Amino acid sequence: MGKALAFIGQLAILALVSFGLHFLLQSITKHLPLWDSAYMQLWQIYALQFLLSALLIFAVVGIGKSMPQNLGFLFLGFLTLKLIINYFAISSALKTSTADDFFKYNFLAVFFLFMIFDVYVTYRVLNQSHSSENK
Secondary structure: OHHHHHHHHHHHHHHHHHHHHHHHHHHHOOOHHHHHHOOOOHHHHHHHHHHHHHHHHHHHHHHHHHOHHHHHHHHHHHHHHHHHHHHHHHHHHHOOOHHHHHHHHHHHHHHHHHHHHHHHHHHHHHHHHHHHHHO
């Protein structure tokens, strides 16, 4: 549980810093008014990705202790589930015209940021379980 909370702390720092930089960039480039007509607000995108990544962290750390040999399959399953949830979250925005490209690109950038963190967590847990097996 301690490892999971450490990863959640790192995720919270990543989310807050990247949200702040993202918001700052949007305000510098004068794109903040575009969020008024967007399907979701910027903070909602970050909150959704944070929640999904936090669930993935708890699952990866929990399974990494009990069944480390199945960790890769678990990660792929949760990543597929995360993709499906994200698709349903923005499916109505995907059906619109190119006027919402601003929203689509920002959502994609945030999604990939959190997905890279998910890969990092899985890599760390997988390496920790392999190093403890070799000792």
